Amino acid sequence: MNSWLNGLLSWFLPxxxxxxxxxxxxxxxxxxxxxxxxxxxxxxxxxxxPNRVGKWGLLQPFADVxxxxxxxIVLPERSSVILFVLAPxxxxxxxxxxWAVIPFAPHVVLANLNAGLIYILALTSIGVYGIILxxxxxxxxxxxxxxxxxxxxxxxxxxxxxxxxxxVVMAARTLNLEAIVxxxxxxxxxxxxxxxxxxxxxxxxxxxxxxxxxxxxxAEGESELVAGFHVEYxxxxxxxxxxxxxxxxxxxxxxxxxxxxGGWSSPLAGTGIPLLAANGLAWLAAxxxxxxxxxxxxxxxxxxxxxxxxxRLGWKVFIPVTLVWLxxxxxxxxxxxxxxxxxxxx
Amino acid sequence: MLPNYLTxxxxxxxxxxxxxxxxxxxxxxxxxxxxxxxxxxxxxxxEAFQDARMKFEVRYYLVAILFILFDxxxxxxxxxxxxxxxxxxxxxxxxxxxxxxxxxGFLYEWGKGGLEWE
Numbered sequence: 001m002n003s004w005l006n007g008l009l010s011w012f013l014p015x016x017x018x019x020x021x022x023x024x025x026x027x028x029x030x031x032x033x034x035x036x037x038x039x040x041x042x043x044x045x046x047x048x049x050p051n052r053v054g055k056w057g058l059l060q061p062f063a064d065v066x067x068x069x070x071x072x073i074v075l076p077e078r079s080s081v082i083l084f085v086l087a088p089x090x091x092x093x094x095x096x097x098x099w100a101v102i103p104f105a106p107h108v109v110l111a112n113l114n115a116g117l118i119y120i121l122a123l124t125s126i127g128v129y130g131i132i133l134x135x136x137x138x139x140x141x142x143x144x145x146x147x148x149x150x151x152x153x154x155x156x157x158x159x160x161x162x163x164x165x166x167x168v169v170m171a172a173r174t175l176n177l178e179a180i181v182x183x184x185x186x187x188x189x190x191x192x193x194x195x196x197x198x199x200x201x202x203x204x205x206x207x208x209x210x211x212x213x214x215x216x217x218x219a220e221g222e223s224e225l226v227a228g229f230h231v232e233y234x235x236x237x238x239x240x241x242x243x244x245x246x247x248x249x250x251x252x253x254x255x256x257x258x259x260x261x262g263g264w265s266s267p268l269a270g271t272g273i274p275l276l277a278a279n280g281l282a283w284l285a286a287x288x289x290x291x292x293x294x295x296x297x298x299x300x301x302x303x304x305x306x307x308x309x310x311x312r313l314g315w316k317v318f319i320p321v322t323l324v325w326l327x328x329x330x331x332x333x334x335x336x337x338x339x340x341x342x343x344x345x346x
Numbered sequence: 347m348l349p350n351y352l353t354x355x356x357x358x359x360x361x362x363x364x365x366x367x368x369x370x371x372x373x374x375x376x377x378x379x380x381x382x383x384x385x386x387x388x389x390x391x392x393e394a395f396q397d398a399r400m401k402f403e404v405r406y407y408l409v410a411i412l413f414i415l416f417d418x419x420x421x422x423x424x425x426x427x428x429x430x431x432x433x434x435x436x437x438x439x440x441x442x443x444x445x446x447x448x449x450x451g452f453l454y455e456w457g458k459g460g461l462e463w464e
């Protein structure tokens with residue numbers, strides 16, 4: 001009995017430590033992503049961005065956190081209190097727990113699941129519940145309208161996103177993310193980006209829409225719906241939604257890097273250049289950073305889409321494009337053609 | 347294999363704890379001075395004049411149904427995509443037939459205007 005307990009503990013503690021480490025890093029990244037967002041968009045609009053708290057405003061995210069912690073949490077009188085408080089938790093859990101299957105470096109992954117991609121799809125779908133629950137529980141018109149819009153939008157783009165993932169599965173012949181990255185290692189020529197370029201574009205744009213980011217942010221369009229599903233949220237209840245949204249942005253970038261850009265593998269692998277040809281976390285982080293910059297760049301550049309335009313793009317452009325591409329890709333693979341048929345018959 | 351899924355379970359619990367802890371901190375540290383106007387639902391400064399849980403646009407419902415259809419289709423595609431090279435032409439043909447049926451339905455929906463938003 002005692003040795004069984006010891007065995008469990010010796011398994012449990014290192015894993016718990018790993019989980020907490022990853023979570024802390026993600027939360028810190030979120031903090032500095034908000035800083036980067038304000039700074040980058042500031043410079044793109046010829047402003048300075050935050051520059052008062054700490055040198056170059058570097059402590060701004062912490063000031064924000066403390067401010068939000070000290071604010072009153074208002075519970076609207078006609079809301080369903082339990083659901084109202086549950087909603088932000090439902091939003092944050094999938095945004096964090098999906099990191100369990102992301103491979104950070106060769107053999108470094110918290111949970112090496114064979115059904116990794118299915119797990120990701122399953123968890124990211126749960127995020128919708130947080131949003132729709134928030135809108136419903138608030139019992140406020142703006143919140144409900146925002147939640148309906150968000151949910152319909154997320155659900156629509158999830159289909160295109162899922163089809164793009166199937167393209168990756170076809171190329172990699174597995175659902176295991178570690179194996180998917182391994183399949184792409186060995187230099188930039190092995191990335192799935194090359195045979196699956198349309199799917200990468202669909203995946204990334206759907207990712208922007210899934211996270212309700214500009215230019216697809218009608219759900220929280222300040223000018224018409226005030227803040228969308230989280231109008232009634234204040235203090236830390238709002239902070240948790242905010243955390244989830246930004247953690248999801250990082251997650252989408254991490255997944256796009258892992259599935260299409262070779263994850264931790266170096267684009268220069270095999271060239272023998274010291275340091276740069278080595279695989280590792282640094283490459284994954286660099287790829288994520290580039291994609292996150294694109295997120296911010298999009299926000300600074302494009303005006304907001306109208307809702308009917310968003311739905312049209314999702315249903316009438318992305319779904320047909322991905323369906324056709326899946327047909328073409330599978331034809332190429334079964335016909336053993338070109339860059340699509342790679343890695344043999346396994 | 348099992349320990350991997352246990353890690354996932356632990357991670358889910360950690361997520362719940364983090365979310366819960368943040369909310370609890372907020373409730374503990376923040377002031378609590380509710381008053382009648384503050385706790386009204388926000389409506390651009392007006393007094394809220396009816397319950398927010400009213401009828402909503404039927405298209406949202408339509409989108410939800412379509413989503414279920416396509417999502418189910420996706421779950422069929424996953425195992426097929428993993429095994430594609432082993433099942434070869436027969437597998438390819440079968441899936442194209444399956445997709446054809448769905449595409450016909452999708453085009454019908456499209457033609458009927460089920461995907462229009464104005």
